[in-house]
Amino acid sequence: METERSKKILSEKEVIAKISDGMTLAFGEPAPMGFIRQIIRNKIRDLTVIASGMSLDMLIAGGCVKKVISYYAGGGFGVAVAPSFRRACESGELDVWECEEGILTTGLEAAGKALPYLPWRGGVGTSLPKINKDLKLIKDPIEGQVLLAVPAIKPDMAFLHAAESDAYGNVQHYEGPGWLDLFLYRAAKATIVQVEKIVSNEDVRANPWATTIAGADGIVRMPYGAHPFYSRGYYVQDTSFLRSYIDVAKDQGEQLEDFLTRYFFSPISHEEYLEEVGIKRLLSLYEY
């Protein structure tokens, strides 16, 4: 009898084939930009996303987002609020499921624990339950305290970026996972991780304590996949690239279209994107 353990390695195309319009997708920290670029390039539409900051802004600029489970959409570089997020909110075209970090993680934990909701206190007395009707004020049955019932937040898929994985989806973040990654993994129906490097199963077994995601559903090898964001142990954030994005996004005009065409729509693969960014720029992003 010949049997073989299944490998989890996927191509970019195989990942895109799993995504359809209208899904709920969650993005970890640092943002898995390789996946985000493919989602924008393939014009996936009407997504509900769990994302923040400038990667969220790029998904909105790319026209992919209908609703955002949102706790933070700051800008940086002299802009207090992510520009595309701001425009889409002020024009009324974006539906915002207003929350905050504690409420978000509580909803994700409820999903992971297969519960309809979990209670949370942060947000009691604020406008959050008024502007997000899914958050219900309840009286707890044990002590009678007033708390927020946060419904389970159930992403169809979580997309993460990490340093390494073996071919079987044993993921090891370098110096720990991003703050939200494990919440997203536990809550999502499936988790796909882009990694800087695929390592041997022996490498993983040498330090099982370092395994942060025990069995991802898909792995894509994507060196420099978090660019223009950082990847701990590999490269730092490309600040001037992000600054140039903010500069063109501020006006929400033709320059933004040009930027999106150049970096999101034209390159058909991650390799082509890296070619467009250029080896000199990528190699300048060393940590020390």
Add this chain to the structure above:
Amino acid sequence: MNCTPQELMAIFLSRELKDGEQLQVGVALPVPEAAVRLAHIMHGPNMELIFLGTRMNVHQLESLPLPAFGWDRRVVRWAESYSDRGHRFDQVKDWNKRVFFIGGIQVDPMGNTNLIGIGENHKRLKFRGPGSVGTPTLSTHVGRYYIVLNQHSARTLVEKCDFISSVGWSSGGADARKKLGIPGGGPKYCVTPLCVMDFTEEEKTMRLKSLHPGVTCEEVELNTGFSLVIPNSVPTTTPPTEEELDVLRTRVDKTGILRGT
């Protein structure tokens, strides 16, 4: 005055912080970032600094530069532990030992703050703010927090916030938070480039506590969108000592972020 208002704000806040306290600062708040570092050097060898999901004590370092943009392992390389391995909010029961700093696009007389947006209709805001980050949970649980504003204007200090993302003293009264079942100590001061404000003991409404050197009561009232409680005599915010300013400029804010350079 021999320093900028932002430097004075940082120095004022640094004196507020006691040795042994846990000090948490979020993103995009250079004044509190400088304040906790200054306090750590000047009088806080046992302080714990909580930045970007890390906990550190860096008292022994010669200088504590302000972090660069975003989360970078070079910024957090002094961390002694991370709170980010999927358990950031699992120990809020101990946050009464923690001090926090909060900004706002609107602040009302009871110290309620708004990071959500401006407008009547949440589905179509006139100005969309960045969002609440983790401030609702932090302001609910921390022992005390400070409202820190980059500018003192009647557009920011308003009679009523369009939305409340963090509860200060709610609709007022010393028992307001208790009635809501919110355990933390609430906002202590609101610190701006013009003055320091505290909250009256019974009503918990904002009161002028001290004016920064050269600032008048009239100037503060003119730039405040609600009627501020003004005591008969208002002291001047204690100016920085030479040592404070020297440490701030040479060991904390070396690039002059608070000097606007």
